[in-house]
Each structure stands twice: as C-alpha cells, then as structure tokens.
Amino acid sequence: MQITPMSGPFGAIARDVDLAADQSEATMRALIAALHEHQVLAIPGQSLDYDQYAAFGRFWGKPLLFLNEKDRKQEHPELIRIANPPSTPQRFRDGARFWHQDSSYEDVPASVTMLYGIETPREHGETLIASARLAYDALDAETKDRIENLVGLHCLGGSPALPGENIPCNAEAIARYGLTSHPLVLRHPVTGRKALYLSGSAYGVEGMNPEEGRELVGRLRAHCTLPRFVNTYKVETGDIFLWDNFQVLHSATPIEYSDEPGKRRLLYRISTKGIPALCAAEAAA
C-alpha cells in the first residue's frame, strides 16, 4: 500500500490496497494512522459488498444509527443512504451545505465519517473539508490561552451562519437532542493533538453572555474556514473517503437533483463513535 499526500493543505490518498481482499490488522493500522496524521483519507478503486463495507466501518469505532430512519439501509442500518432523486422535497435538499462536524449535537459525537461511492455524477457533488487542527495551530498564543479551557454549547443547527451556509433548523430534531456541550479546544482521543471543535451546532460558550459567546463561535468558525485551511475532494465511484471529525469540519456543495445517468448519485455513509479498537492501548497510554 502507498500513502501519498493529496494536493492542497492536508489529506492523503491510499493506493494499491484492495479492501475486499485485505482488511488485515496491518492494513487497517496503516490506514488508521494515515487518517489520524492527514485528517482526511481517500481510498480509491474499491469494490466492496455491503457486508465488507460494514465490516470495514467497524474498524473505526462503533457505527452510529442516523437520526432519519428512512435513510438507513434496511439490512445494514449503519449504512446511511445519500442520494439525489428529483423527488427529494425542497426542504431536504442540500441539507449538509454548512460547515459542521458530524453528530456534534449529541453528547457523544461522531469520531470518523466515511462515504463509499456506488454511483457518482460527472459534475458537482464535491465535499469541502476545513482543518480545525491547522486553524487551531495558526491562532496567536493569546487566543489559544484565552480559549484553552472554554466549553462550547451545542444544539442541532445552532451556529451563526457564515455567508452561503444553509444551517438546518429542524424543530423536531432540536427537541429530540436538546442541548449539549463539548470543549472548544478538543484533544484528539488517540493522538492528543488539539483542534477547534465548533461544528454547525455551537451557539455559545459556557460562562459567557450569549452575544459574546455567539460572536466568539462565529469568529472561530470564520477562521477555520479560511481558504488556506480548506481542501476539496470529490467522491468518485469506488472511492472510500474518510474524515476525522475531531480534526476537520466539512460541508457539502450544491448538487443537481436528478435520476439521469451521469447525474445521479448514490453514496453510503458510515459514521462511528469512539476510537478504533486497534488504538485502545495507545489512547490509554
């Protein structure tokens, strides 16, 4: 297997690996280490069946069950269907077109998310990724000191929107998940590296007045998504593309809603919670 950097400020591509034939401990350890180092990882040219993809997903943590039950694949409920049929109601279109870290509105948020491209459009459908680790590293020492022990307050869709964002406001989901909190500066549970944790759900900061907290969250979200911390990846058919939610924010880009060949998209997402079982010893050390 060869791991080479992606073009852009971060990210890596793993080649010469066939996950349908090889999900050995050595291969998985190398992929996990690559994701932790490079923050996002593309593994092109795969031809897994759904059992094999679900097995691959379990190496990264405990797969979560997505809030919208209709998007779960029947035989594999941890596989979340992402498609663009023209029948999609307007209110559900481009629902991930805002900067976020997955499931940040839950007490235990998603650690890793992966997409597997089954069918992909010729144009559009890129994923934008922003490094909250590079963004943290670039802060001045005074800001780092000031935010070191702050706790972010989160609720689904709670963040102040940046230009062009479409932050979802789903009253039912907000009622279901309520409020939660996470450190504003998160230490990676395996590597210990620090990154900002803001997602699209941080709406304030514990102990600050609401306006001040919201202003700080908005400012840090804008900082994280400066072009120098952003990379783009388009998932193609056969790609598995993973990101580390403890190091990056991501945003979907607009896509045409169509079932025509060359325009339709079918991806299966898996998100996990917790750390890979293979990293348990490192994390405890």
Ligand SMILES: [Fe+2]
């Ligand atoms: Fe997402």
